[in-house]
Amino acid sequence: MTSAAQEWAETTEQALLDEALKLAPVHGWTRRTATLAGKALGMSAGETELLIPHGPTDLAALLSRRHDDRALVALAEVHASNLKIRERIRRAVEARLDASASDEPALRRWMGFLALPQNLALGGRLAWESADVLWRWAGDTATDENHYTKRTLLAGILSGAMAVRMTSGRKDALEFVDRRIENVMSFEKWKATTKFRPSQWLNEAAERMGKARYGATAD
Numbered sequence: 001m002t003s004a005a006q007e008w009a010e011t012t013e014q015a016l017l018d019e020a021l022k023l024a025p026v027h028g029w030t031r032r033t034a035t036l037a038g039k040a041l042g043m044s045a046g047e048t049e050l051l052i053p054h055g056p057t058d059l060a061a062l063l064s065r066r067h068d069d070r071a072l073v074a075l076a077e078v079h080a081s082n083l084k085i086r087e088r089i090r091r092a093v094e095a096r097l098d099a100s101a102s103d104e105p106a107l108r109r110w111m112g113f114l115a116l117p118q119n120l121a122l123g124g125r126l127a128w129e130s131a132d133v134l135w136r137w138a139g140d141t142a143t144d145e146n147h148y149t150k151r152t153l154l155a156g157i158l159s160g161a162m163a164v165r166m167t168s169g170r171k172d173a174l175e176f177v178d179r180r181i182e183n184v185m186s187f188e189k190w191k192a193t194t195k196f197r198p199s200q201w202l203n204e205a206a207e208r209m210g211k212a213r214y215g216a217t218a219d
Contacts, residue, residue: 009051009060011067012041012051013051013052013058013062014019014062014066015041016034016037016038016041016051016052016059016062017037017059017062017063017066019037019038019040019041019053020033020034020059021063021103021106022030022106023037023040024105024106024109024110025105025106025109027111028109028113028114029054029056029059029060029106029109029110029112029113030056030082031055031056033056033059034048034052034055034056034058034059035048035055036194037059039144055195056113057119057122058117060113060114060122060126061122061126063106063107063110064126064130065101065129067099067100067103067130068096068099068129068130068133070099070100070134070177071092071095071096071098071099071190072133072137074095074099074123075091075092075095075137078091078095080137080138080139081139081184083116086139086181086182086185087139088137088139088178089134089138089181090156090174090178090181092134092135092137092138093134093154093157093158093161093177094174094177096134096158097161097162097165097170097173097174098132098170100162101170104166107162107166108166110141110165111162111166114126123159124155125156127156127158127159128151128152128155130155130158131151131152131154131158132151132156134154134158135150135151135154153184156180157177157181157184158182159177160176160180161173161174161176161177161180
């Protein structure tokens with residue numbers, strides 16, 4: 001694909017997302033929404049499907065990444081290096097929550113769509129992707145198992161905070177974030193004092209289960 005074609009595709013995807021955000025509160029996060037969004041831009045159903053072949057799942061990913069980008073814009077003037085790690089994560093999650101606020105009517109349907117059994121894996125991938133974006137902004141350079149642990153924990157905090165904001169508002173969501181960050185920091189301190197490593201624990205657990213199943217072997 002040429003650069004001009006790539007630019008057209010990206011611009012049109014964003015225009016489709018704009019239209020879908022208007023339609024989703026009424027029609028849900030569905031293939032019908034994707035088709036109607038294309039129609040609003042003068043595109044046939046076939047043309048729309050060619051650009052976003054997976055319909056609502058493609059639009060769901062576009063929305064999540066748009067919110068990631070908005071959060072990074074808001075964080076651009078925050079000097080992460082001047083903040084403690086818990087403050088960086090708090091600011092990052094706050095920015096990510098605020099980045100989605102203007103799309104809340106459609107976001108409620110988006111969250112319901114991702115909660116469907118067939119879409120849980122997509123929701124998990126998008127949450128992990130958002131967590132990766134925020135950790136990179138925070139300056140994380142870990143390449144060992146901590147890289148994945150940090151993102152998994154933050155993805156859970158972010159998903160939970162979004163759900164709390166939808167039901168109880170921004171203030172309660174940020175209080176939820178503060179509590180979860182405190183939990184994580186306590187866990188990290190415990191790991192440091194005990195020299196806990198997830199892979200080591202799994203190996204030891206497997207060894208104990210093996211002995212329980214087959215009995216200890218003689219040396």
